[in-house]
Amino acid sequence: MKKIVILLVEDDKLDVISVERSLSKFEMEYELYSAYNGKEALAMLDGPLKLKPPSVILLDLNMPKMNGIEFLRVIRSREAFKNIKVFIMTTSSEMTDRVTTDQLGISGYIIKPLNQDNSKNADSMDAFVQFHLRKILAETV
Amino acid sequence: MKLSTQILLAFALVLILSILDTSSNYILSLKVKENSEFLSKSQEIIRNSGRLHKAIIEMQSSFRGFLLAKDTNFLTGYNEGMKTVPALMNEQRNLVTQNSFQRLLLDSIEFIHKDWMNYANTLILTSQSASEEYWQIFNSKLRKLYGKKLNDRIAEKFQEFDRSEYKIREGHSANLLSSIQTTHRFSFIFFALTIVIGIATTIYIVFLISTRIKSLVSLAENISKGNFSKVIDTRRDELTRLTTSLNTMSESLNKNITELEKRNEELDKFAYVVSHDLKAPIRGIHNVVKWIEEDLKDDVSPRLREYLNIIPERTKRMEDLINGLLAYARLREKTIPQITDVNNLVHNLIQTLVPREIKVKVSILPLFRTEQLKLDQVFSNLISNAVKYTPPENGNIIIKCETLDDFYRFSVKDNGIGIDPEYHDKIFELFQTLREKDDVESTGIGLSIIKRIIEDQHGTIFVMSELGKGAEFIFTWPKEKTIES
Numbered sequence: 104m105k106k107i108v109i110l111l112v113e114d115d116k117l118d119v120i121s122v123e124r125s126l127s128k129f130e131m132e133y134e135l136y137s138a139y140n141g142k143e144a145l146a147m148l149d150g151p152l153k154l155k156p157p158s159v160i161l162l163d164l165n166m167p168k169m170n171g172i173e174f175l176r177v178i179r180s181r182e183a184f185k186n187i188k189v190f191i192m193t194t195s196s197e198m199t200d201r202v203t204t205d206q207l208g209i210s211g212y213i214i215k216p217l218n219q220d221n222s223k224n225a226d227s228m229d230a231f232v233q234f235h236l237r238k239i240l241a242e243t244v
Numbered sequence: 245m246k247l248s249t250q251i252l253l254a255f256a257l258v259l260i261l262s263i264l265d266t267s268s269n270y271i272l273s274l275k276v277k278e279n280s281e282f283l284s285k286s287q288e289i290i291r292n293s294g295r296l297h298k299a300i301i302e303m304q305s306s307f308r309g310f311l312l313a314k315d316t317n318f319l320t321g322y323n324e325g326m327k328t329v330p331a332l333m334n335e336q337r338n339l340v341t342q343n344s345f346q347r348l349l350l351d352s353i354e355f356i357h358k359d360w361m362n363y364a365n366t367l368i369l370t371s372q373s374a375s376e377e378y379w380q381i382f383n384s385k386l387r388k389l390y391g392k393k394l395n396d397r398i399a400e401k402f403q404e405f406d407r408s409e410y411k412i413r414e415g416h417s418a419n420l421l422s423s424i425q426t427t428h429r430f431s432f433i434f435f436a437l438t439i440v441i442g443i444a445t446t447i448y449i450v451f452l453i454s455t456r457i458k459s460l461v462s463l464a465e466n467i468s469k470g471n472f473s474k475v476i477d478t479r480r481d482e483l484t485r486l487t488t489s490l491n492t493m494s495e496s497l498n499k500n501i502t503e504l505e506k507r508n509e510e511l512d513k514f515a516y517v518v519s520h521d522l523k524a525p526i527r528g529i530h531n532v533v534k535w536i537e538e539d540l541k542d543d544v545s546p547r548l549r550e551y552l553n554i555i556p557e558r559t560k561r562m563e564d565l566i567n568g569l570l571a572y573a574r575l576r577e578k579t580i581p582q583i584t585d586v587n588n589l590v591h592n593l594i595q596t597l598v599p600r601e602i603k604v605k606v607s608i609l610p611l612f613r614t615e616q617l618k619l620d621q622v623f624s625n626l627i628s629n630a631v632k633y634t635p636p637e638n639g640n641i642i643i644k645c646e647t648l649d650d651f652y653r654f655s656v657k658d659n660g661i662g663i664d665p666e667y668h669d670k671i672f673e674l675f676q677t678l679r680e681k682d683d684v685e686s687t688g689i690g691l692s693i694i695k696r697i698i699e700d701q702h703g704t705i706f707v708m709s710e711l712g713k714g715a716e717f718i719f720t721w722p723k724e725k726t727i728e729s
Contacts, residue, residue, distance in 0.1 A: 117528045117531060117532070120531075120535070121531065124535065216524075216527050216531075
């Protein structure tokens with residue numbers, strides 16, 4: 104059975120739970136690692152995840168210590184992490200950051216709040232798990 | 245220079261010119277007086293000269309009469325002349341003390357007269373005795389017209405005297421004439437200058453004051469229009485202080501208003517940020533409750549279920565309040581005016597907001613350029629309010645429009661529960677709702693929002709209603725949205 108390794112960088116515990124619940128809704132093998140800020144995420148990438156780098160990073164932008172954009176800059180500058188797919192979790196009011204994140208190379212956006220009931224919304228968490236993550240899982244060897 | 249100094253200087257100049265004018269005329273009058281005094285003196289001199297001459301001639305004719313008649317009675321005139329002639333001579337001398345020529349003439353007249361008197365006296369004395377001496381003189385002098393010659397010389401001298409007097413008189417009158425002319429000329433010049441300078445300074449001062457006042461008035465007008473400009477004033481007079489204080493007022497008003505606008509903006513921003521940030525925890529609470537329900541499913545007791553149901557109700561109300569606040573905070577954001585068919589706008593709202601049971605009557609509504617989004621917000625609020633407070637049975641809503649000079653006057657009328665006049669002002673205040681707290685639909689923000697929208701458009705809104713007799717909301721809205729700078 105193929106397993107997908109996901110790193111979630113998010114400081115809001117509710118959003119972490121939201122992601123966990125969305126993931127558990129669909130039949131899929133995954134391993135979820137959570138970090139509460141960019142610094143912690145980097146430590147994880149260099150520590151526990153060194154041998155099994157994640158194929159997807161879900162990244163919040165507003166975080167203490169090291170924010171999403173700073174974190175993104177760091178991993179894009181390192182050869183080992185260059186190809187990890189990064190999805191930005193953002194509120195619509197943070198549109199201005201999109202220019203910067205687009206330049207740093209990202210795979211898509213998930214609009215917060217994550218638990219919108221209408222799964223029709225193409226940017227919701229459920230839709231993300233249902234379509235994007237499954238596709239990525241299928242692609243991973 | 246101070247304005248009062250300038251005015252005083254102008255008046256002083258005019259006054260000096262007037263004084264010059266008056267004094268030149270005064271000097272002339274002195275001259276005229278002097279001349280008339282001279283004239284009367286001169287007339288006396290001429291008159292005296294005539295009397296003197298006459299007295300001498302009378303002596304001569306009296307003497308001649310005596311000679312012819314050999315009668316001493318004839319000598320009365322002669323003897324009288326002996327007294328009057330010296331007296332008159334003295335008098336005349338006193339009158340001409342300043343004229344040496346005339347004095348010399350008088351001297352020579354006296355001298356000749358004395359000569360003649362000697363001759364006449366000798367003849368008179370000798371004739372009485374009829375002596376030889378008489379005949380001697382008679383033959384040597386009388387026969388040779390000695391006396392006549394003397395008399396002729398006296399007459400000549402008198403003529404000369406009078407001529408000289410007339411000449412002096414002529415000189416005087418010529419002088420007087422020329423000084424009259426000079427005075428007239430100067431007087432005219434002074435008078436003309438007085439008038440010209442008087443008018444010029446008056447015009448200058450009136451112009452000066454009126455332009456200064458005009459600039460102050462325009463400054464005040466600018467201030468009243470909210471344009472806080474300044475007036476540059478390099479003069480230093482009484483009005484400068486007024487200009488300075490107006491400038492200061494303009495400046496401080498400008499500062500205060502800018503400050504106020506900044507504060508308002510900050511407040512709007514604050515309300516926006518706060519309400520935005522408030523939304524996240526509410527959503528969190530909502531989520532957690534949902535998760536609990538999902539996870540527990542049927543293991544929930546009816547009481548717990550009831551409690552759990554209250555939480556989404558309240559979070560929903562909280563969200564409505566926050567959304568209302570957000571809307572209130574974002575009111576000031578300008579939208580683009582566009583051609584708006586109010587008929588369409590209202591009918592669309594009726595379709596989405598009004599249940600079929602309630603009858604709606606709409607009169608013909610205008611088509612004009614305005615901030616459509618805002619007008620839509622107002623109508624949507626008023627119509628949903630009308631629906632909210634009108635029971636569906638026999639429910640009736642009437643929407644009308646009246647055209648005023650610069651405004652449209654719209655009205656939305658229902659036959660619902662109505663509002664007690666006591667609360668007519670209160671309902672437009674923020675967070676004022678006359679319903680119970682758990683009525684989720686009424687947050688008390690709607691009417692305050694539309695009041696603010698309407699007042700931003702310089703319109704007004706009020707309500708006409710009585711408890712149980714329905715309510716009519718009437719508001720004005722500007723006809724054509726002018727482009728604001």
